[in-house]
Amino acid sequence: VSILFGYGHYYKGASGVIDSGFAGLILGTAYMLAGRNLWASILAHGFIDTFGIIDAFFGWSN
Numbered sequence: 643v644s645i646l647f648g649y650g651h652y653y654k655g656a657s658g659v660i661d662s663g664f665a666g667l668i669l670g671t672a673y674m675l676a677g678r679n680l681w682a683s684i685l686a687h688g689f690i691d692t693f694g695i696i697d698a699f700f701g702w703s704n
Contacts (some may be wrong), residue, residue, distance in 0.1 A: 644670055665690060 648663025669683040676682035697703055 644663050644666030647666030647669075648659045648661075651658045651662035654662065669686055672682045672686050673680060
């Protein structure tokens with residue numbers, strides 16, 4: 643499933659697919675470790691998105 647998650651981000655290029663696939667693997671692992679509780683993955687994804695917005699605002703990455 644993490645491969646499909648990564649492929650869904652193909653518009654970001656090869657590195658975006660790999661990064662998103664890895665994030666999908668981490669989110670899936672969080673889901674399983676939390677006893678199949680989806681909230682762990684939702685909160686982790688929200689953290690990732692929030693950091694991305696802050697990063698874009700301050701221009702920390704290219």
